[in-house]
């Protein structure tokens with residue numbers, strides 16, 4: 001029997017919407033990685049220079065992390081068997097959390113299955129419908145979803161506009177509800193840094209809870225990759241720090257750092273913690289090894305920033321719009337090349353791929369209409385030769401498509 005069950009009319013609206021994406025030129029297929037996530041690897045059978053991964057420090061394939069995962073699997077098996085609150089808290093889970101708390105210089109830490117669930121689970125549980133969330137307009141989707149789930153009233157300030165943020169805080173200052181001021185540490189589509197220090201001043205002035213999502217800052221900003229709070233010297237001023245284990249740390253997961261009571265509260269109320277199974281031992285052991293590496297191989301972070309400065313500088317010299325005019329200026333290893341038109345962006349990305357460079361096209365609704373872009377991300381492991389080859393390809397393909405003169 002090889003009959004395939006075809007779609008029934010009940011889902012026709014999905015097909016209609018997909019057809020609309022195809023008409024607009026922004027429909028995509030998933031690119032499939034055939035080997036290891038690395039600066040040069042094979043997608044869909046084609047060898048390319050990879051400018052698309054969040055593997056900032058090259059840890060996804062680090063021998064020490066592989067070894068840690070294998071050892072933990074041999075010792076403890078492949079699964080935790082339950083959610084954390086029932087029977088799925090393993091000793092190794094507690095050890096990782098203690099390690100992260102020490103690293104971040106906070107009282108306590110809790111690890112979630114992903115950065116997404118860390119944000120959504122935290123924002124939705126620490127506030128209720130009488131409260132207010134004051135949020136940067138470019139904050140990550142997981143913050144937005146958490147805010148909606150909390151049923152708190154959401155006030156959105158223009159990107160990094162401190163006067164606007166203050167105006168919103170003033171507006172609700174007389175209201176009885178709690179206020180949460182929230183920003184990304186590094187904005188994932190533009191690569192600019194959130195003004196954590198200035199937001200801390202506002203949070204102090206208006207008695208707001210201060211929260212930072214450091215997904216792209218973990219392992220990238222601050223001493224040994226301690227994140228944006230360390231970068232700005234704001235220790236003790238941020239009530240809730242979220243980080244990810246899925247990007248620079250090289251594996252999977254998210255964490256929340258803060259006071260002992262914040263963490264204890266999340267144990268009791270954060271729904272992804274309560275209702276979704278904890279990490280397998282291999283993931284947890286991998287993350288432990290990664291935090292050791294942040295301390296023992298800090299030169300990876302230095303190399304990441306060296307590559308970033310070089311690549312960003314060259315892109316600028318070539319005359320690409322790398323932000324700063326109509327969009328924020330990147331300050332981190334994420335460098336967007338702003339194209340504007342969605343279809344043109346997707347065509348550029350595809351032509352780059354055919355020419356041996358993997359750089360993702362990102363269009364509406366992930367970024368605003370008219371701000372479509374190619375997003376490039378540096379890692380510590382790219383060699384100068386690879387970067388030069390990628391730059392040469394970007395130059396050649398963009399001219400061919402008439403994106404630059």
Ligand SMILES: *Cc1c(COP(=O)(O)O)cnc(C)c1O
Pocket residue numbers: 114115116117119140142184186188213215216244245246247252253254
């Ligand atoms: C990637 C990302 C997340 C989600 O992290 P995952 O661990 O991949 O779920 C959260 N916030 C921001 C800003 C991100 O870029």
